[in-house]
Amino acid sequence: MNDKEKRKWRLQQLLQKNKDKLKKTHKYSELFNECVESLGDATIVLSEESGRMIMHELVSIFPLASWGRIDWSKVERKIKVNSPTEIINILGKELDGNDTYFFILWGYSDSPCLKAKLGRIIQYVDGVMRVGTDQFVFCLENSVVIEFYHDGDITIGFAK
Structure with a gap:
């Protein structure tokens, strides 16, 4: 093995060690942990405080109705979609493709953002x-929200 291969191998070993450590100490639900794992290594679990700040930003841009969903009557530019695959087609035209980072917030869950x-x-x-x-x-960067409501409604809202 040359030096570059050794460094790569060592980095992989350290990353695996950190993943194993997180699995042993992670205090969240199994479903949450599976979600984080499936979303990939680039996924970041935010602190509780950071999550609150993101939720505050969300509701300052997209007002919530008293029943906990976005008050779509107050959002001028919105699109209802029939399936998640439509989201990529719609937002691909608006954003810089699939590599744009989004925050995931759960309406009724104690899981972090x-x-x-x-x-x-x-x-x-x-x-x-x-x-x-x-x-x-x-x-937040593009002022776009996608709401997945429990009755199956999927709505994309744009603030700009």
Whole structure:
């Protein structure tokens, strides 16, 4: 093995050790842990405080109705979609493709906020939706939200 291969192998060993350590000490539900794992290595679990800040930003841009979903009557630009695969087609035109990072917030779950790439979120949306009901997938940078409501409604909202 040359030096570059040795460094790569060592990095892989350290990453695996960290993953194993997280699995042993992670205090969240098994569904949440599976969701994080499926979303990939680029996924970030935010602290409780950071999650609250992201939720605050979300509701300051997209007001919530008293029953906990976005008050779509107050959002001028919105699109209802029939399936998660439509999201990529719609947002691909609006954003820089599937590599744009979004925050995942659960309406009724004690699971922390995640930051992951949109393409991975859509690819593993079933796992994301199993963690809790009424998910908000929010891109602060582009002021875009995708609401997955528990009755099957999927709506994309744009603030800009």
